[in-house]
Amino acid sequence: MEKATKIANVLSKYLPEGTEDYVTSLFLSYPVSFKIVRPRKTKQGDFRTPLPGSKPQITINGNLNVFAFLITTIHEFAHLKTWMEYNNRVKPHGAEWKNNFIRLMHPVIQLAILPRDIEQALLNSFMNMKASSCTDIQLQRVLKKYDVFSSGEILLEKLPKYATFALDTKVFMKGELRRTRFLCTEVGTGKQYLIYKLATVEHITE
Template identity: 40%
Template sequence: MRIPLLKYIPEKAIPLVEYLIIEHKINLKIVSQRQTKHGDFRRLPNGHMQITVNNNLNPYQFLLTLIHEIAHHVTYQKFGKVQPHGKEWKTVFQHLMLPFLQPEIYPTDILPYLANYLKNPKASTDTDVNLSLALRRGQSENGKNFIFEIPNGSVFQFKDTLYKRGNKRRTRFECLNLSNNRVYLFNQNAEVKLVTST
């Protein structure tokens, strides 16, 4: 059964993505949102490879996540078992993403951040705050705020735990866990639910 890609990725990206899916015999499954990851690649017990991508991503996040996971698949085919986000994967990912770096696919306000990220891609795009915010087009999930948007001293909920927002360090915020009184560092693009404002 073919997945209706138009629902998930920019229209101009469809021919390229369909080519990659057929060429590499990709088994793609679109799944409900997971808290800890946007997508994954795994070898199933029957020896088949499967890629999953969360269904709640916008088209720009979805496309990047899908190519990220296809790069894992291709890396595994070419090199066998290597470091998950090592030099082999980085090279394959950069090569696969290059055709998508065009304004017909990614808007011009995202392209510079995407190009910069691809110089040395990391395991998660969320570690690149500028790219993460650009991909989300400044929109947090329904009912949530980015941590940088809420006032200092506010209480917020993150993964069923309450925290109090503290000062910003260079790139992250110090936040007091109200259950254990320990301070944790949050990326400024973390999405949280505001409980009380100061």
Template identity: 40%
Template structure:
């Protein structure tokens, strides 16, 4: 399958040619991955083979997929321009992210609500779209319907499933929640915008 055909399946149609140009110009291996709970995509450099690899999850809606793709391309650009001794999401990466994303920030590519949130986000890009609750929730509006909810919508004291484990939500701490895994009794901080599955009393009994 050609690169163009691959991108046609995952990104907004008017962004396909731009995505392909980045792929051909920067020369990296591009892989579509099954859904991963801990990340939407990643960038890796293999020192032995000198190969650059970018991956993006296959369950993202077109807008989220494009943002994630550009995010990872920016890592590659920052590596090539500044080397490996920079902060992963420092000023160099932020500048590259803005640079590579600017041509896409128009109404021909993104829904107006997403475009508005992206413009606000790019004033100071965070490590991922998940780190910006406004942008994340707007992007999630374009996902296919499923039985998951955001952790912020679950009240303290209720049980939920996340990463194949069952937790009790204890309390909110700013943008994250203190949650206790039922089996081990260990406590974790989980993002309030994490997608989880609510467990009813019948399921938990």
């Protein structure tokens, strides 16, 4: 009980109120090393299979809003559950993972704690599961509504074409949309980069 309380107390800083006990139960049900880490631009969470003598590892970005943190954590636990059941015999985001993700998310939806728009986006994603919550544009867009933006920050897709913006200490000009990413040109070097349309950037005004 003491261990569960400690885990729940730590998680309460990152999760929606009322979901701590359920996520804590996942920690106690599976052997896993769990780390909250500094933000990464290319991923929100990660699952790694164990080296000999160690536990599987899950890492989650510590800057996610509480709903994104919850969904990403369950996403990675679905990877852990799938690996424990099938080892490396199935695709990382195949039917087995999709089924486990839905099963692990179901108790959260039953709690009726999620905002209605997030719950609906999740249910829609269950009908047409993408490889990850990050690649489900509609779900990710809804989750982004709950981010806290600093002054000057904005989603890249909301900027007009040819607007200039800063990202990772570099300055870019926004170009054409290529599926889920904009082709952007780095100001000064002319190099082109594909940047996710829901990336949080700093708008540079004249």
